Amino acid sequence: xxxxxxxxxxxxxQQIADDLERRISYGEFPPGSLLPSERKLAEQLGVNRxxxxxxxxxxxxxxxxxxxxxxxxxxxxxxxxxxPKHTPNWSRYAEGGSFLPNVPFLRRIREALGxxxxxxxFASGELEGDLSPVEEINSLLSGNHFNSYxxxxxxxxxxxxRQSLVSYLHKYRQIQTTESSILVTSGSQQSxxxxxxxxxxxxxxVAIEDPSYCYSLPMFQSAGLRLFRLxxxxxxxxxxxxRALYKKHRIKMVFLNPNFQNPTGAVLDPERRARLLDLVSxxxxxxxxxxxxxxxxxxxxxPPPIKSIDxxxxxxxxxxxxxxxxxxxRVGWLVAPHSVVExxxxxxxxxxxxxxxxxxxxxxxxxxxxxxxxxxxRLRLRLLYKRDLLIEAIRAELGDLVxxxxxxxxxxxxxxxxxEVNDGKLLEEAIRRGVIFVPGSVYxxxxxxxxxxxxxxxxxxxxxxxxxxxxxxxAVLG
Numbered sequence: 036x037x038x039x040x041x042x043x044x045x046x047x048x049q050q051i052a053d054d055l056e057r058r059i060s061y062g063e064f065p066p067g068s069l070l071p072s073e074r075k076l077a078e079q080l081g082v083n084r085x086x087x088x089x090x091x092x093x094x095x096x097x098x099x100x101x102x103x104x105x106x107x108x109x110x111x112x113x114x115x116x117x118x119p120k121h122t123p124n125w126s127r128y129a130e131g132g133s134f135l136p137n138v139p140f141l142r143r144i145r146e147a148l149g150x151x152x153x154x155x156x157f158a159s160g161e162l163e164g165d166l167s168p169v170e171e172i173n174s175l176l177s178g179n180h181f182n183s184y185x186x187x188x189x190x191x192x193x194x195x196x197r198q199s200l201v202s203y204l205h206k207y208r209q210i211q212t213t214e215s216s217i218l219v220t221s222g223s224q225q226s227x228x229x230x231x232x233x234x235x236x237x238x239x240x241v242a243i244e245d246p247s248y249c250y251s252l253p254m255f256q257s258a259g260l261r262l263f264r265l266x267x268x269x270x271x272x273x274x275x276x277x278r279a280l281y282k283k284h285r286i287k288m289v290f291l292n293p294n295f296q297n298p299t300g301a302v303l304d305p306e307r308r309a310r311l312l313d314l315v316s317x318x319x320x321x322x323x324x325x326x327x328x329x330x331x332x333x334x335x336x337x338p339p340p341i342k343s344i345d346x347x348x349x350x351x352x353x354x355x356x357x358x359x360x361x362x363x364x365r366v367g368w369l370v371a372p373h374s375v376v377e378x379x380x381x382x383x384x385x386x387x388x389x390x391x392x393x394x395x396x397x398x399x400x401x402x403x404x405x406x407x408x409x410x411x412x413r414l415r416l417r418l419l420y421k422r423d424l425l426i427e428a429i430r431a432e433l434g435d436l437v438x439x440x441x442x443x444x445x446x447x448x449x450x451x452x453x454x455e456v457n458d459g460k461l462l463e464e465a466i467r468r469g470v471i472f473v474p475g476s477v478y479x480x481x482x483x484x485x486x487x488x489x490x491x492x493x494x495x496x497x498x499x500x501x502x503x504x505x506x507x508x509x510a511v512l513g
Contacts, residue, residue: 038080046412047082048089053088056061056099065123070100073108092323124415125423135253140477147466155500157472160297160492161357161447166417166490167361171406175397180406185392190384191376192219192368198441200368200401207330209343210352210370218376218450221390222367223325224252226353228292229369229379230323231258240284243333244272246319248297248325248480249290265289265480267296269312271303274311281318288321294338295328298478298486302338302443312341315349322350325357330411332444333419348372356398358446358490366390409470418446418490421497426490428501436483436508441447446490449475452483454512461485 037052058064070076073091077084079219091108094100102108108173134144144158191197196212205209220226227249235241243249247266255262263280265272271293293303303311306507313324323342330335342352355367383389401407423447426441439450452461458474465471475484492500 036079047092047152048086048310050207051080051087051090055094056097059099059101070108070110073508085103092278104428110235114513126318134257138251138252138477140474141251141285143462144471144473147471152467152470153469154466155470155496155503157470157489157500157504160488161362162269162358162360162414162446162490163493165307165493166414168401168406168410169361170363171404171410172397172401173407175400175404179396187388187394188390188392190380190389191215192217192390193392193399196321196366196395196399197368199399203402204354208326208354209339212370214374216370216376217370217378218356218371218383218499219390219395220367220369221365222357222362223327223353223355224254225383226355226367227323227325228254229382230288230351231255231260232312232398233378233382234339234375235260235287235318239287242277242280242281242286242289244291244296246291246298246480246484249477250478257343257376262357265299267299267461269301271296271301271307272311274307274314276452277314277320278318283318286320286322289315290323290325291341292325292327293341294326295331296443297328297445298447298473298475299449300440300442301447303341308341308344312345316347320349323353325353327355330359330380331415331418331446333422335443337444342357342370351375359411360398360401364394364398366394410485416513421489421494422448422452422494424494424497429487431506432501432505436505446488448487448489450485450487452508453484454483454513456483456508458482461508464507465504468507470507471502472504479485487500 037054039047041047043050050098055064055070057274062378064070071079072088073084080087091100091102098111100108101111121244137145146155146419148154148159162402176476194214197217200217201212204212220229231254235258238261240261241255241264242263243255244267246267247264250262261284263284263286265276265280265329272291276284277289291303294304311322324341326340329340332338340352342350352370353367356362357366361423369376371379422442429437429448429450431438436454437452439448442448449458458476461475463474473486473488474482475486476482478486489497
């Protein structure tokens with residue numbers, strides 16, 4: 036985002052006026068569109084409100100903007116010629132369409148992080164730079180030379196990467212598959228998007244966990260799907276709840292994150308896994324298994340995926356590099372029957388002609404390299420250390436105000452604030468004090484739950500971040 040240059044000899048208000056005039060001329064603010072309030076723009080730019088008042092006054096004197104009491108400040112409709120001209124109503128277009136925007140809390144979190152990168156970040160579900168294999172990837176990049184034509188690749192994904200994934204899935208996840216049953220995607224969310232758009236129809240009923248990361252994804256509602264919840268306890272979902280939903284709503288598909296579930300951290304009990312597969316085979320229901328966190332398991336062998344014991348082909352299995360290497364690689368995968376892979380590959384080709392071969396080649400080399408296994412071990416140890424730092428800070432700063440179950444893997448700690456508290460007020464107070472998190476209601480829970488992600492914040496930030504959160508909570512509770 037543009038900010039004034041304080042070393043520039045030009046007055047700050049004039050810089051702001053010039054920038055707004057430029058953005059208006061580029062069509063970013065079309066004629067008639069509403070500009071930010073003086074107070075909001077001052078906060079965004081880090082200046083006094085009086086400076087913005089002067090900038091707006093300058094633009095009003097030129098006839099570029101106009102202000103009316105109670106209606107705010109808008110771009111003039113008639114500045115750009117004597118005859119009124121009509122610009123498309125971009126606001127109406129932006130509010131239309133069938134693809135819904137992110138939920139308000141997530142938009143607020145993104146906005147706050149964009150305006151203040153110094154916020155201690157317990158919200159972003161990704162690894163900090165020190166947890167990613169940066170040196171290893173740089174080493175691999177230095178040895179890469181592309182001498183052949185860099186054109187569109189196989190819509191199923193770069194063939195050497197799919198071959199590498201066959202070996203990886205067998206070695207690390209006990210999944211037997213072939214390269215023709217793997218679709219390379221840009222990550223788990225693209226896999227989910229393709230499934231909801233291509234394998235289901237508007238009006239179909241699907242089951243998701245409660246609470247669930249899926250609940251935070253408007254793509255389900257955008258596809259016209261009806262969501263029904265499967266409560267999660269310390270052992271995951273109860274398979275019998277699926278039967279009840281099937282009888283009542285004729286659900287078409289079940290979406291699960293059985294290992295270190297997001298956001299609760301629960302692991303689906305082995306006995307329940309076996310009953311689950313028996314049940315879905317009886318009902319002919321497919322399971323979509325999202326498995327991003329398994330290899331972060333602490334002090335134990337990673338729990339196997341449901342797919343590893345799926346003998347009838349009931350499970351569509353989703354994985355990605357985002358939570359075990361780097362989200363910026365944008366490489367994920369979907370294991371599915373060949374007919375499903377063909378259908379989704381065709382749809383994805385219509386969207387983008389497939390992924391860039393460059394990150395796919397890099398991912399393939401990383402999987403096959405001597406770097407991969409040591410990286411996973413370092414990642415687990417560092418995440419375990421950061422988890423323990425977070426728990427120590429919460430116990431010291433919050434005491435009996437919250438309760439939680441210690442996760443055995445993953446990136447998140449799911450907390451229940453015992454006193455009744457308003458999610459929105461707590462989030463805003465935390466942002467004001469310099470820390471950010473995700474309210475549990477984003478994932479479908481009642482108000483008063485909090486998801487702390489400890490993978491993104493630096494080790495030195497975790498203690499101070501919880502101190503800020505504790506101060507925010509006590510301020511809201513009064």
